[in-house]
Amino acid sequence: MQINEIRISVRNLVEFVLRSGDLDSRFMGRSRALEGTKAHQKIQKEYKNKFSKEKQILLEDFEQNRLIRKEYYAELALKYEKEYRNFLFIIEGRADGVIIEGDDITIDEIKTVSRPLETVDENYNVIHWAQAKVYAYIYALQNNLENIDVQLTYYNINDDESKRLKKSFSTSRLNEFFIDLLEKYYFWASFIRDWKIKRTASIKNTEFPFDNYRKGQRKLAVAVYGTIKEEKNIFVQAPTGIGKTISTLFPAVKAMGENLTNKIFYLTAKTITRGVAEETIKMMKNKGLELKSVTLTAKDKICFNKKSSCNPEECEFARGHFDRVNYAISEILKKENIIDREAIIEYAQKFNICPFEFSLDLALLADCVICDYNYAFDPRVYLRRFFDNDENYVLLVDEAHNLVDRAREMFSADIYKKRFLELKKVMKNKEKNIYKALDKINSYMIKLKKLCREDLNSESQEQNNLQEEYYQLMKTNPNTYVQKNNLQDIYPLLRKFVSESEQWLTQNNKMEGHEQLLELYFDVLNFIRISEFYNDAYVTYIENQDDDIKLKLFCLDPSLLLKESIKKSKASIFFSATLTPIDYFKDMLGGNEEDYIMRLESPFSIEKREILIADRISTKYKYREKSYSVIVEYIKCAINCKKGNYMVFFPSYKYMMDVYNEFEKKYPNINALIQDSSMAEEERELFLKEFKEENDNTMVAFAVLGGVFSEGIDLKNDRLIGAIIISVGLPQICLERDIIMHYFNKNEKKGFKYAYMYPGMNKVLQAAGRVIRTEEDKGIIVLIDSRFSESEYRNLFPKEWNSNKNIKKVNDIENNLNNFWGKY
Template identity: 45%
Template sequence: MAYEVVELSVRELVEFIMRSGSIDSRFGGFDRAAEGARIHRKLQKEAGEHYRAEVTLAETTDVKGFTFKIQGRADGIFEEDGIIVIDEIKTITRSLEDMDEDSRPVHWAQAKCYGYIYGSQQGLDFIDIQLTYYQIDTKEIRRFRKSFSVVELEDFYLALLDAYIRWAEMQRQWVEKRDQSIHALAFPYKTYRRGQREMAVAVFNTIKKSGKLFCQAPTGIGKTLSTLFPSVKALGGGMAEKLFYLTAKTITRQAAVDAFTLMKEKGLALRTVTLTAKDKICFLDERSCNPDDCPYADGYFDRVGDVLYEVLQQDTVFSRENIEAIALENNLCPFEFSLDLTLWCDAIICDYNYLFDPLVALKRFFIDEKGDYVFLVDEAHNLVDRAREMYSAALRKSDFLNLKRQLTKTDKRLKEPLNKVNQAMIDLRKSCPDSRSRISREELGDFNELLGFFCFACEDWQKKHPDHPAADAVLELYFQARTYLKIAEFYDEHYITTIHTYGSEVIVKQVCLDPALLLRVRLACGRASVLFSATLTPLEYFIAVLGGEEETPRYELPSPFDPSKLGILLADTISTRYVDREESYTPIAEMIAAFAAGKKGNYMAYFPSYAYLSAVYEVFGERFPDIRSMAQERDMDEAAREAFLEAFDAENPETLIGFCVMGGIYSEGIDLKGDRLIGTVIVGVGLPQIGDERNIIRNYYDDKQGSGFAYAYQFPGMNKVLQAVGRVIRDEADRGMVLFIDSRFSSSGYRRLFPPHLSHYIKVRNAEDVRQETRAFWNEKEENE
């Protein structure tokens, strides 16, 4: 009889079968894996030479047509008074006073599985199971021990496997159906676009070789389908277990949804789930993830299993709307339900943070061993700054002082550690020189320890004062402190600590200068990774900062579009440097008007800052009141953002010019095809605003490889420029123009950053030159037609 193989870790098995009760993330919901591993090693070392640490255990069991391969690592095995003891170590943030031997059935279950596997393999009759709890902040230890017969443990273990059978059978039937559909699936279009097949082959080979690929593929190749189609084929060929399509923005997430929809219309059977941020999908007006405040959290784990089993046999597309409908009908938290769906879906479409953010990452996939996962990182140029944000953390002294003022004399047990943190921040302020700031290349160990005691006090206080007026403030500051401590676990030579003071305010921030190593570790959680974008220029820079290595394969595709359909003008007679900007307002306004005079239509002009945009917009309005224009504003709500885009109608009876900010919501991710956008003006080289952190990054890369300015300013700036340029030509039928305005664009340092399809520019000196060249470009189009 042929048995279907099911491979699970002990943790996966017990957590899935034995979970029950409610969602409650008020306190103690932080993963402190690095610190936990350090504590494990400490306790294991202290246990002595007869203590065997990190013992790998595996058991193969045939049950009802399935071969279960269960594996895991026991924290420790030792012998005491002739009895073998399995030791399971757990680091916790909650008070040990609240723990009794039956507090965590899942912990016992995990250790009992280890006890059965070891006991049966060693021919034992009895074995002891010990749970060792270590309180992270107080360093207290509490142990519980029980004795079991191996026969008793075997019954328990087999009962877990038996409970899993229905899930295994459901998945076996699904995978058979899915793989048959993948084998029959052809590329969903009759032909490949130029470069599309080459990219698809490169992606497939990367997965086949369990590798990593950086790919620059200009707009028009069809990057999404070029990565998803070969990845789906690899899935059907047994080369992958699950696909993760990771994006920075909702609009690029939709491109993946559309590609999957297209393939499903061609016969593909695939379960897909799109994850939505917790705050966006929550049903409550104010999110509060605990059973006292949320009916969808109360008893969640008691209800979810049957609902999950039912919907997985009915649906294959789990969009936000579908998830919300199912969750409402069954009184389930929609966010937690979407996470549970990921265990059974073949493809997960989500934000970067579900892989890379240490606080948000999907621990059900990325906490233990690596899996056969494929990571498709879309618009990878966005990951640089996002990664630095994810791996940095800051605290403000005013938050601690404000909380202190909300507490009373009866809150002494919380006020004492709060006062110590507040005083420590005062001491840090005094340590700053006259510049009111300083940088430390070492982590603030003593300060971090005080934060740990503060967090422990918060947890203890909250349990005793759940209805206190300051409860929300305590919870908020607790999470901030825990975030800071989590980031402290990564602190090494790639970090610095900044201390800034403003009057009585003190801001302490752990700044991640170089996230490459941390990203490399996260990407190593899977089998293969493809990081792709239309703008990864220069590729060497992005490979260096996004966790690649010198030998990492890279692939650069040419634009599939006819270069003659994009007219490019370069005005290098105007300086947009900060000291010259005031003199540039009028000449730039005149050039924008001249650029739009060549043909009636929709245009966008991109600026490096809101201040620069506003100044030129004001001059433009005064000098050219008859030309319709509108400006992007700070903090536009969703309705305002959509209204702005909707104004760019292909049937506009008059010319429209939108003034926008480079690197903003209208400079990438939007798709204004055809006559919805026929030209863009690029004002300046897009350099990020000069600031302390940027200069620190500059100094770091100067020391590391002598490329500080390029890494901190020039390369990120040109990336924003190229993204804005990419708004003009979206498919082979499009035709349009680009006007670059800045004297620096003519320098060799910037010319080498222009991709080949943007190298055929014509230089212009003034507005009249611009007017003549634009008219010539559009007249040539009419003559050719």
């Protein structure tokens, strides 16, 4: 991209320049996003059918002179390059419809509304007209038209009615309008140009922020740069200590300096890793880098109001938000480069605007966006302002092993009968239409309950077909019903509920039941939205849960949907210390045959780490009660050899609690902490503060594999000198894991490994990775489970674990560790 080149979508240009007034995104935004596509498709199909019939009638008419051209184009891509005041503006977007009737050309912009159509007139929304006029201008220029019509089609999602507003414009008049838009955007264009000149110059002069590359670090950085340059994807297993964040961000920034990418998205699963990315950019800043980064924080965590009510009636920051937000954007961009949560809150308070919407606007102008996976991949919340357009973005996906299960969650959805029943009682005397809609859904789900029974010997053909595929699965999971196909007949009922709820929610926001209805409304919208992605990698299951019924659309294999998301970026870099086995992660994360893979060795000396395997104990579920006292003795022996801080990881809270209680009884004088299942962020910080350097007394913390303390935390030096890992970490046997196993077995893949073994061992590797964080660190890892000596599990060990030692009895731990610690 040239420095004086400004690429922007029609929608972003119009909204940025012309927006004003209040921020009001109560419930209407999601409804329109959900129903918008269907409304577009419905209206576009009507035009196509209409023109097709009319053309056929005319062709059959003998009076050929009556034949006129009738064409309709839906979602027509338009792109226009305009030189203006030393800039090359590249404006692009898609016109909803182009209607051609003889010499008459109309650009149609389709908008969904929930308000009565009689309240919608030509002054309803100036931005809607502006967007359609820009499309009309581009089309008129490219087709040498002197005049063109602009039409707004408003579709009411409640009553399935449409209203059309139409105006005619000369191309010269549209040219004046378009030039006025560019003139109003000129300030921002100038800022972008000047900033890019400064940024690019600084990137060229910025050196790697450390004196030397660690082992493997340069190799990773070169691979990332090459992947971006070639517009490919790469999956990298890079052990702890290589410095993955700097080794991916630095080459991505360098690629930006060579105009190989417009924007970097650094995607993470956890808050702590977002902080690491911010610190890494600060390090490069100290080396002279000029780069604007924005960190996105979840709306409920950054909102100034407890209820996150985005409407001018309840929130002073929403009232007049758009009148002030551009001033706030201008000031923060002039003064700040690293725009983190604290900076966003400071400026949002100063200008009295919504901090979340402010951060989204800043992301449009930032060079690097640090955010959660959801913003790139989740179909319910992803950033459409970026990922619905064809742009040169690079995705850096940190801790990518987390994305498999997170993606399953993103592409799955569920609803519960009980909530419909409870709301039905609330709405009985308030709104009869909503009451009726809820009653029908409740009755439908009662019928679903009948499918969940232990007796599977049904005579119906449908049930027999299901027995073939899911009989054994349902037999081992009583009170469940699983089928491959979606339940199509529930969606008219759900859409009716959505439709009936909209107007009442608009007019009764103070009444009892409003919040309850609003919450269920959103959940139903999400359920319908996810149903649009339903494919062969889904199942529908029903679960009878005591006094409730759960209906879930369960995505078993998210790879196809992730692949579609990845296609929207120029290059994607997936990296983690535990992408083992890497082919599994490449498969599950949407990789292709042409994508690269890279495995790097640990930069740390194996001499500073001792790995012991106690394989004479079984921690399988049926043997756990017998293992408590032996495990307590193993823990005592492991921590007895050197004073310091240790962590013991368990596969479940119950197992952890049972062993902890026995440990406390037998060794009450040893300082022991335990992870609580519902720790707040402040409690987690207090927990970690207990890991003090140069601790004169031994402290042992009991935690859960896969929990908040088993990955993402960085206890360097003497803050943690040992990890004791109980079991191979297999997820608890449950319906969903069994369905995943069944699916991958059926598809000639490794069902047990995909559903249980690989996710379990990933937790083990992550927990073990907490011990050695720097070249100076020294520590021990004790693995307790007979399965750690089985070849299928040992094959998943990192190469640097090959120097492990097997322990036959408890005393062997003490003997080995005394020898190890004796060296230091």
